[in-house]
Amino acid sequence: MKNPKVASPSVTALIPLLVFVITFLGVGIYKDDFYALPAPIAVVVGIVVAFLMFRSSVESKIQTLLKGCGDHKILTMCLIYLLAGAFATVTKATGSVDAIVNLGLDYIAIQYIYLGVFVIAAFLSVSTGTSVGAIVTLAPIVVGFSGQGDISLAILCGALLGGSMFGDNLSVISDTTIAATQSLDCKMSDKFKENIKIALPAALITLVILTFQGLDLKSDALEEVTYVYSVVKILPYLLVILLSILGVNVFVTLFLGIISAGILGVFYGDFTLMESTRIAYEGFTNMTEIFLLSLLTGGLAALVEINGGIDYILKKIKMLIKNKTSAQFGIAALVSTVNMAIANNTVSIIISGPIAKTINDEYGLTNRKTASILDVFACIIQGVLPYGAQVLMILSFSKGQIDYLDLIQNTWYLLILFVTTIVLIGIQPLLAKKKAR
Numbered sequence: 001m002k003n004p005k006v007a008s009p010s011v012t013a014l015i016p017l018l019v020f021v022i023t024f025l026g027v028g029i030y031k032d033d034f035y036a037l038p039a040p041i042a043v044v045v046g047i048v049v050a051f052l053m054f055r056s057s058v059e060s061k062i063q064t065l066l067k068g069c070g071d072h073k074i075l076t077m078c079l080i081y082l083l084a085g086a087f088a089t090v091t092k093a094t095g096s097v098d099a100i101v102n103l104g105l106d107y108i109a110i111q112y113i114y115l116g117v118f119v120i121a122a123f124l125s126v127s128t129g130t131s132v133g134a135i136v137t138l139a140p141i142v143v144g145f146s147g148q149g150d151i152s153l154a155i156l157c158g159a160l161l162g163g164s165m166f167g168d169n170l171s172v173i174s175d176t177t178i179a180a181t182q183s184l185d186c187k188m189s190d191k192f193k194e195n196i197k198i199a200l201p202a203a204l205i206t207l208v209i210l211t212f213q214g215l216d217l218k219s220d221a222l223e224e225v226t227y228v229y230s231v232v233k234i235l236p237y238l239l240v241i242l243l244s245i246l247g248v249n250v251f252v253t254l255f256l257g258i259i260s261a262g263i264l265g266v267f268y269g270d271f272t273l274m275e276s277t278r279i280a281y282e283g284f285t286n287m288t289e290i291f292l293l294s295l296l297t298g299g300l301a302a303l304v305e306i307n308g309g310i311d312y313i314l315k316k317i318k319m320l321i322k323n324k325t326s327a328q329f330g331i332a333a334l335v336s337t338v339n340m341a342i343a344n345n346t347v348s349i350i351i352s353g354p355i356a357k358t359i360n361d362e363y364g365l366t367n368r369k370t371a372s373i374l375d376v377f378a379c380i381i382q383g384v385l386p387y388g389a390q391v392l393m394i395l396s397f398s399k400g401q402i403d404y405l406d407l408i409q410n411t412w413y414l415l416i417l418f419v420t421t422i423v424l425i426g427i428q429p430l431l432a433k434k435k436a437r
Contacts, residue, residue, distance in 0.1 A: 007415040013309030015053060017351070018299060020046030021087035023336075024347075034346045038422050039347060040292040043300055047118045049304040051236060061303065068302025069295045077182040081287040083254035084173035086129055089238050089283035090258055090276065094265040097137060099161050099233040100124050114155050114210040117142055118163035118413070120320050122203070125167025127237035129174040131383075131390055134164040139397035153215060154402045159210055160382060160411025164390065166203055167415055169379040170195055172244035173254065175290055175346040178377040183353025184360060188369035194372040198424060209412050230268070236261040290346065299349050305354070313355055326427045327363040331356045340385065345378035376421055 006011070024042035025071060031037075051061055068074070091097070100123060108116035117138065125134040142156045165264050168174050172188045181191050240257040244250070262276040271279060304310060317334065321327045334355060339348035360370040382388050394407060 004210075007306065007308035009312040009315050010308035011312050011355050012053075013189060013304055013307035015045040016050035016344075017304050017309060018109045019049045020300060024231065024344075026326050031167060038070060038289060039344065040296055043293060043296040046295065046300050047303065049409045050307075051090050051138050054303065064306050065299040066399035068299040068305075071298050071302075073185070073345065075179055076293055078256070078291050080178045080182070080250055081175070081291050081294070082180065082284045083251065083258065084129055085285075085287035086280040087173060087236075087240070087261065088130070088133075089130070089267065089279050089286060090261040092234075093276075093279050094233055094268065094270050095230070095260055096261065097128065097133075098238060099230055100127060100237070101137060101141070103231065103234065110151075111214050112211065113145060113217065114214045115207055117145075117156055118159040118166075118203075118210055119208065121160050121163030122167040125164045125174075126171045126241065127167070127196060127234075129171040129177075131164035132393065134167065134398075135160060135390055135393050137359035138164075143397050145397075152213075153398060154406040154410045155210070155213055157402060157407050158236050158412065161207060161390060161394055161407065161411045162413030165379050165383040166199060167418075169375055170199055170269065172240065172250065176349055176375050176378055178242050179294070179346055179349040179353060180378075181369040182359055183349065183374070184367040184371040186371050187247060188244055188250050190368040191244060191371045191375070193300060194366075194368040195375065197375060197419065198421050200370065202420045204396060204411055205416050205420075206355070206413040209263065221421055231300035233264060233268070247408045281350050283437065292352060297347070301354055310355060310358075314358055317355070317359065321359070321363065325425060327365060328369070328373055328428075329357050332371050332421075332425075336377045336381045339378050339381040345382035348381075349374050371410070373421075373425075375430075376417065380414050380418050380421075383411065384408055396413075 015152055020042050023045045024037060024039060024243050027037040027042070047065065051058070054061060057065075071137060101120060121134050121138055124137065128134065137155075138160055143153065145151050145153075168176065170192060171177055172192065177188060177191065177367075181188050201320050225236070228247050236257050239260055240253055243253040243256065257281060262273075262280070265271050265276060265279075266273055300312070313334075321330050335348050335352040338351050340343055357366070357367075358375055360367060383390055385391060391404065392406065395402070395404065
């Protein structure tokens, strides 16, 4: 069977995609829980609408759906998700997460408690690839600190949120990083290097502010606590981070990370060799939702694209794009808008990725920069959404001691990251002209 031709741009072709977004968002608002309806089910609803709407034969629609699901970028993304899930569960079983937290807390002086929470959250989320996981791990500890002395819970929670999003944005095993790099066909190491140019200055400014805010805290505010940990158990995380920065293939990097964590776990008696295989498989199953979401979204996107939906979006976006700078702002606005609609940064990147890639190629942008922009703006919007998982979890752990405005006003990192990213995109033409002279 021949590949069907792409139809002319059509706004009606976007209806299945909108049905997916509205279904996911609507149920989330109704249930006051954006995880009440599994995202893959919402995508299936969109696919059903596409099959009912579009006029081609059933066989042709199935062929398009399967082609989208089987796209090499989608399949690569899914396999990376599986390995990342296995790495996360094996390292957790070895006690590596507890080792990171306790190591950090053991060396924090009270004057640097705000800075320390940011750094621990950042390292934990870089290592584990999840901001939500870092928040769940650290939030009870952070809330406990607030009851002692004159420590501000709002500043602590702002530091926790900022550090968690910093790490999630940069982590090589984060869902968002995997989605962004695969959508733009770039290496994780290249995206990391591009990302760090934006994220590091914002983080350093944040650390200065948090240090200044903690200078007046009294040294006797915290009780003496003995933290038990083994530095050796952090090594798998360090290995993965190092190999990723060096540009080693992501499959090799994650496989070596899993093997090293498994060896440590067996050596320390955390689990047997056979148990390690079960734990790794549990990691695979933990990624089922994002695995299916990526596959099905790829299929839905292919159906929308073949019927002119993607071309319609591109046509409208291109009306606002005049040069490389406005192209980057257009990509940022696209992923931000989608993220506001569905409150899920990974899904927003998966949806926006193909469109961003087309704009990237047409306007001569670099893959790594566009991947970085996708991830950064998805990170910023996700971190400040009042109905985002990260904010909701922190407010839930605080038990009414702070509200949304208290939290966001003290999340310095995301505010500074937004400003620095906008400025860097805006001054690129000036820097290019200066370099050309």
